[in-house]
Every structure is written in structure tokens, then in C-alpha cells.
Amino acid sequence: MRIATWNVNSLKARLPRVEEWLADVQPDVLCMQETKLADDAFPALTFASLGYESAHHGQGQWNGVAILSRVGLAEVVPNFADGGPADPEARIITALCGGVRVSSVYVPNGRSLDHEHYQYKLRWMAQLRRHVAALSSPEDQVVVTGDFNIAPTDIDVHDPKKLIGATHVSDPERAELAALCDWGLVDLFRQHHVDDKLYSWWDYRAGDFHQGRGMRIDLVLGTKSVAERCTFSVVDRNARKGQSPSDHAPVIADLS
């Protein structure tokens, strides 16, 4: 089973690239973020014609998350399901795909450490932990994947010194991510690339992609039983090239 995550930065703007990529890479499950669509504008028929069932949790204009699957799509849950307050923004959707409980997540950016949005980001990560624990146990096959807007360690950013005091690398948000992993999730990409400086997002500006200035903030986390099945993981940098790319590249993990 090939599972992938991709922040597409507007599915309306990116649909041709996504269609081409699906045909090329043939994932069994694709989690998307930042569709920026209302549910009634989501191109479910286009994906159906390519062999994928789909579920979308959107709000239009901003945010929006989706799951495509050709190995079954059941028990779809938009938003958090931990019994706490619903997120007013469309940032998480969960479904059972091929025996794996998959969540597609778009963690709030945070904007700056002194911004209210940063507190929202920390609260969001804490609720994500409760959501995952409410729906599953660490012994289950669980994948939590998407745009975390958190670089787990300093090797996940091009120049850590330039980011001191910035979001994506601060201790409190890294602690939230570590706490999520402590529940029983493993960074599948790092299993296969122990110390590679490889990124999944590059600013559109200043030629950052071609200069290699990026961050690894798109993660595929899996429980132990999933991690044991994971034979291969890669960032598909090719999808960041060419005409009208997203600023994120897809991350792929193959399960035996």
C-alpha cells in the first residue's frame, strides 16, 4: 500500500498537476491539505474517474483537507472527534483506508511566536493527540499525515540559525509533536533517511527551491505496526518542479 501526503496549495489551481501525479505515482491513498475549496466544489467525480473514492472537509477559500483512496474509504470523520470543541477551521479529516486509520492534517501555521495564532497551533496539536487517542490505540494500524508546519529537529531546516525565534522550530511546538509521537507514532521518512537534509516545502520566493533552502514539515507518522511494514519513503521533489507547482512536494511511504 502506497500512502502519500501533499499540501496542494489550492486544489482548483493544482488539479491538473494532481491528476498527472496520481497517474504517474499511483498512490493507494493520498492525503491532501489546503484544498481551499467548499465541499460542493470538490472534484470528487474527477477522482472517481481515476479510480479513487474521496472524502473532503472544506470551508472554501482557506484550509480544507481531503483523503483519496482506492483501497476502501470508511468511517469518515471530518473535524476532531475527541469530544472537545469542533475546530471552526477545516484542518483534519480521518477515515479507515485498507485497514489503516488515516488522518489528513493541516496544522495551523502559527504566524509568529507572539501571535494568538501560535497559541491556536499549540492547542490544536494537543487536541490532535486527544483525537488520535480517542479513535485508536497505539497497537492499531494508524497513520497521521499532512502539513504539520513543524520541523521536528534542526536537521529538518536548511539554516537553523536564521530561524531562531521563528515558528516551525520553536521548543513548545516541537514538544507538542514529540508528545504526539510519544503516544506511539514514528516519523516514517526518518526510518529510511536517518540524517539526510531533505525538505518538503520551499518558499516560492528568491529561488529557494533551486538553492535548496527548505524545511521538512510534511510528515507521515505511523504506529509501530505501520512502521514495521514501511519499506520505502521519499519526498517527490519532481512535483515541486515545472509549471505552476505547489510550494510543497508530496511525501510518499510504501507499506508491505
Add this chain to the structure above:
DNA sequence: ATGGTCGTTGCACGA
């Protein structure tokens, strides 16, 4: 050292 580019929308803001 600074600014730069997209996508949304509407003439600015989020990433």
C-alpha cells in the same frame, strides 16, 4: 542584508 512569489480576493493578507 534585503526582498523576492503565489493563491485567495478585491484594491490586502496569509503562507
